[in-house]
Amino acid sequence: MNTLSYKTVSANKATVNKEWVLVDADGQSLGRLASKVAKLIRGKHKPNYTPHVDCGDNVVIINAEKINLTGSKWNNKTYLRHTGFPGGQRSLTAQEMFDKDPTRLIEKAVKGMLPKNKLGSALFRNLYVYVGGEHDQDAQQPKTINLNDLK
Numbered sequence: 001m002n003t004l005s006y007k008t009v010s011a012n013k014a015t016v017n018k019e020w021v022l023v024d025a026d027g028q029s030l031g032r033l034a035s036k037v038a039k040l041i042r043g044k045h046k047p048n049y050t051p052h053v054d055c056g057d058n059v060v061i062i063n064a065e066k067i068n069l070t071g072s073k074w075n076n077k078t079y080l081r082h083t084g085f086p087g088g089q090r091s092l093t094a095q096e097m098f099d100k101d102p103t104r105l106i107e108k109a110v111k112g113m114l115p116k117n118k119l120g121s122a123l124f125r126n127l128y129v130y131v132g133g134e135h136d137q138d139a140q141q142p143k144t145i146n147l148n149d150l151k
Helices: 030-042 094-100 102-111 118-124
Strands: 020-024 058-062 078-082 089-093 127-129
Touching: 020 030, 030 058, 030 102, 030 118, 078 094, 089 094, 094 102, 102 118, 102 127
Parallel strands: 020 058, 058 127
Antiparallel strands: 078 089
16 A cells, blocks of 8 residues: 555644633743743644644733843843934933833844744734733733643
8 A cells, every 4th residue: 555544734724723722921031931932823833834824823921020130131132123214223221121111122122032923923912912911811811830840
């Protein structure tokens, strides 16, 4: 018999099962938290992962103000942007960005770990970051997971 005994199953928008997940950022390192959250949003932890489909979970992150950066990254890590005008390059340190809005630090780290295309933009909309222990997604009943248990 020269035929395969199995078929490769590709997930699509109709067959994918998306869940709501709650992650506590208290005491977590920024890069490690971002890589694990990006994996959850992308759906790489699921057996039916399909690269071209949004098959990941919706992730709610609370306590964004309690994130950690190791070493001297608070002062040495810079975030660059450009206004669009000549000589318009602006930079902020991690501490300055954190003081303005702690959620932007996590959002920028996670967004950088997602694909740079339309799928990546759609996946980024599945991330919700909040300062403090309260969040607006109570109606979705997100289940709490511990990131230290994930690989």
